[in-house]
Amino acid sequence: MAPALRTLEPSPQQWEARQRQAGRRRDLWAAAAGLVAVGTAVVLGELAASLVSPTVSPVTAVGGAVIDTVPPGVKEWVISVFGTADKLALLGGMALVIAALAALSGVLEVRRRFAGVILIAVFGAVGLVAVLSRADLTANAIPVPVLVALVGIALLRWLIRKLLEWQPPEATAPAAPAEEGMGRGTTPQAPTPPAEDAANETGPARRRFLVALGGTAAVAAVAGVLASTLRGAAAVVSDVRSKLVLPAPAAPEPPVPAGAEIRLAGLSPLVTPNREFYRIDTALRVPLVDPDTWTLKVTGLVEREIELDFATLLAKPMTERHVTIACVSNEVGGDLIGNARWLGWPVRELLAMAGPKAGADMVLSRSTDGWTAGTPLEALTDGRDALLVVGMNGEPLPLEHGFPVRMIVPGLYGYVSATKWVTELKVTRYAYDVAYWTPRGWSERGPIKTSSRIDVPRDGASVQAGTVVFGGVAWAQHTGIGKVELRVNRGDWRQAELAPGISKDTWYQWKLALPLTPGRYEVQVRATALDGVPQVEESAPVAPNGATGYHTVRVDVKS
Ligand SMILES: Nc1nc2c(c(=O)[nH]1)N[C@H]1C(S)=C(S)[C@@H](COP(=O)(O)O)O[C@H]1N2
């Protein structure tokens, strides 16, 4: 081989130097890929969280967990250094840590397949633990850190693959290019150091990587703007909500009867805390309604149309009542049911002001997002505590539960009565109007069916032989519960001890101690309403108007 040509070939030393340089450059791009992948995932997580629950943020959850776990000394030091900017400092610190780990995940991944993936999975798991440890978080938030980790991993793999197509993995230097007489013909076998390959600087592989990286970053930017806009709007409404002072009820509820709450581990609380209250609606994003601009219109078959603003509503004499609401989709034994203390103005008073015309038999209530429920006019005027609700368990309605105003009607499933974010009541006829769920396979009318549930022991539980205490809830809204019975292995029904309900509009707690010897048992519960009508034994699915059947648990009694 001609010496002139040979000088074009790198010596092993040059080769190595170039490899190192190329490796460093690839590491830098890989770090950028890690940053973009993880950053995009975190931003998408914030966006997803702001959609499912306006007050939830995985980043703030992790921040909160950090605040809760750092030793007091560190906390004091941070506050002494940053003062009132301590939250900002925390978020900044977190951003730095996340950025460093993200960049590291890119570098690890480019050097060793799945090394970066594992790092992201680990910090996804840390995020999940942080979210789960937050007492103020709803179940909606749980999937978010998982989503963040999965999206981060997918993006990282994709970007690193593109990077490696542009800058192929390190190759070992040819042992002795000179001696082997390496010529042009053999070059394709030995990987070329990327730094030297002019085609790589302009080639399609480079462009593909840069487009992928830039495109992902652009998606993150758009999602970030969207997330912060949503978060900002939610923050405004949250702020208004937190400053709201609820009026005192003109008609307070009589005190909760002594003994209404049975103390038994595992039994659902008599009054469901707001953050544990089930949530069902069709809203992809929680509607954010500013009470200052909220109005409620009464329209349709009325003598006088009415428009009510929030201040006027708050000035009305308020009634406070516990009412247990349930979803028609609640399976036998399910948890789509909850009991809260609602503060509101009776709907019948508003309707009396409007004056329903003869022939009207339904009120179509409409939410800001267009969702509708059809409630029998009678249920709103027969004297029961059907309320335009502003307060839930002593607080303004949570955003997810209809802030600033929703309807609550004792005795009817939510889909025909409990309109959240309500803005219109149209007095009409069932013959003229259909509500949201009616053409979708659900009955026009939905009175809640008498039912009961065993909370303890749980289905499938193992318990110690001896006296086993069973406990649960039973409901027959607006009629009240007369008795609750249990049977073991389809034997005779035995009457449980029934606590006094708060009112006939709420669920009642019950318990029964049964002596059980070792073995496997099937235990069933049934409730009978105060009018003597027992709950339906035959099993029926939730559609079209509510499940029936006995809740059954199997327990394993151990010696
Ligand atoms: N605006 C609106 N209100 C709604 C719904 C809805 O989809 N949109 N769902 C209803 C249903 S089906 C039920 S069971 C209750 C649930 O109320 P909660 O989420 O406060 O528990 O809200 C009702 N109100």
Ligand SMILES: [Mo]
């Ligand atoms: Mo529902």
